[in-house]
Amino acid sequence: MEGHAGQKASLTWAVHIAVAVLVVLWTVPTFGLLVSSLRDKDQLAATGWWTALSASEQTLSARTEGPEAQQKEGDLWIVRGNVFDSGAGQIASWGTSSRAPAAYQPGDTADLGKGESLTVEETGDYVLASAAEMTGSRGQRLFVQSVVPPRFTLDNYRTVIGAEGIGRSFLNTFTVTIPATVIPILVAAFAAYALAWMRFPGRALLIACVVGLLVVPLQLSLIPLLRFHNAIGLGKGYFGIWLAHTGFGLPLAIYLLRNYMAGLPKDIIEGARVDGATDFQIFRKIVLPLSFPALASFAIFQFLWTWNDLLVAKVFLGTGDSQLVMTGRIVELLGSRGGNWEILTAAAFLSIAVPLVVFFAMQKYLVRGLLAGSVK
Amino acid sequence: MGQILYAAATIVVGVFLCVAYFWGSNAVLDRLCPMKGPEAAANVRRANAIRPWLFLGPSILVLSLYLVYPVFNSIWLSLHDSSGQDFVGLGNYVWLFGDAKFLESVRNNLLWLVFVPAMATFFGLVAAALTDRIKWGNAAKSLIFMPMAISFVGAAVIWKFVYDYRGADQEQIGLLNAIVTGLGGDPVAWITVPFWNNFFLMVILVWIQTGFAMVILSAALRGIPEETVEAAILDGANPFQIFWRIKIPQIWGTIAVVWTTITILVLKIFDIVFAMTNGQWGSQVLANMMYDWSFRAGDFGRGSAIAVILMLAVTPIMVWNIRNARKEGQ
Structure with missing residues (x-):
């Protein structure tokens, strides 16, 4: 309106910046809500919505499949599977106890005692091997620090x-x-x-x-x-x-x-x-x-x-x-x-x-x- | 599905009844007072005297029943006990002024009354003044105005997420705590901090109402005569002086309107407190307390007494509005 001579360019810039700040302040909360509602619920609970586009590292607790899935391979009883429900993911480290959830690197084999051992690969594939037939109803507890690619979904809706x-x-x-x-x-x-x-x-x-x-x-x-x-x-x-x-x-x-x-x-x-x-x-x-x-x-x-x-x-x-x-x-x-x-x-x-x-x-x-x- | 049909049928029936009433009553009046014949002049006069009341009838009925009668009934109820049976005089009011939660509510309402209209008007004024000077101002206005459409409950969820708190050993997913920890601070459970949590709730209403203030003030700023601004420029005033000394004084009336409109809204604020804290941690307000006593505790006497206090608080603004409207009408 007062674009008359003498109007300083720096002042115009200040106006642009001030309005931009106001607009950001007034829209960011709603934008965060929208982004969050579209995120995978585990990722939403683990990291802020502003990281939605980057891969996140999160700790998952999982179980191997139970003894009913074991198969005899040679001398060993073996359970195979993948820790990720969706099958996609990358493991940074893993462990078998909540006190040391990052004790092992991908590809390491953990000795669980009683002749059992567990190997977890970077892709999440695991092999649980036992000299004797496994008993009980539940699988081995394990923790993985995984690098999960960003995932958006309409599941929440x-x-x-x-x-x-x-x-x-x-x-x-x-x-x-x-x-x-x-x-x-x-x-x-x-x-x-x-x-x-x-x-x-x-x-x-x-x-x-x-x-x-x-x-x-x-x-x-x-x-x-x-x-x-x-x-x-x-x-x-x-x-x-x-x-x-x-x-x-x-x-x-x-x-x-x-x-x-x-x-x-x-x-x-x-x-x-x-x-x-x-x-x-x-x-x-x-x-x-x-x-x-x-x-x-x-x-x-x-x-x-x-x-x-x-x-x-x-x-x-x-x-x-x-x-x-x-x-x-x-x-x-x-x-x-x-x-x-x-x-x-x-x-x-x-x-x-x-x-x-x-x-x-x-x-x-x-x-x-x-x-x-x-x-x- | 049945429910949609029910609603649709209600609209059809309701609209039909309305139209039937207005059309029918007018037709009857025309029949009773025909504009022909020996008494035509008297009939026209008579019809003209009656017709306004046919038009106004339904509105007057609904307004009396839904707004006027409740004012008097509330006053009556506030002088009675919880069941509305026994007269207790000013007992409910005496109780109120001795109740710590009520005094807390009054204090908080006063805080809201000062902070929210002031900040919303200030930000609205700044946004109006700045957006009028740039090309993408209308888009910016639209976005700042947007929270107006969002319900208080929706806004409460949005901001509860911003204020979300987790223990210091966990990653913060609330924006505010993420910023605080990012700057090296410790996370805070914002909405449970007594006294200051009031301000975190007020921010929500400021966020919603700034758009309203901006729209009204922007129109007022555009209505300022160009000559006054040009004269100031010729006299060598800088943009800040033009804004504060020339423009603001000319829109005082509009600022007062914006301020009082937001004030009335603030007095009745309920949803935000109800959804965010429900009055815990020292954040109680009158409207939420009124809801608690009336519909949770079932004490209509005390609930009505709080409502009457609210009514007393808006009365000065009501009188002021009526006087202004009458002045304008003349």
């Missing part, structure tokens, strides 16, 4: 969608969100029109009330409404939460739509009135189509808010599988699977993916709504 119930919760969240977005728009549009273009006593007072209700903490509504829903037999369920979200979203909807509608050109509406159009016709044929940008803005707000909401869902919905929304499910996972980052990261990314798509696709309307919606 498969796990959370299926076994951890995020798939079902995704559906529940949609069930909450769509009606809770559509219904308030309809109800509010008529009210906004009345407050913008109809003349009647008490209009200014009503507008002031709407502005006031914008900031009422919804904490205040939780107990009375839950009691009310229970009293009329609605209890906890989707119908109750749709009504609650409608109520909580209405002040902003009316405020946004009224401000927008009040700014529409007066000539058009007065003209239609002179031509004998009723208010209902003016609303339906002129004001509603012209108000599309404001309707879209509010729809995005309400969608993001209901999708991301935790508190209202916790109070007005049950905790069963058929009603638990994604935010609620993730909070439960934080409690029960606190250390399992492969599950938490994948679940969290699934829950933020839809809002992010909506955000990037409809950013224009979101910005417009924000500018109109903040009380000036």
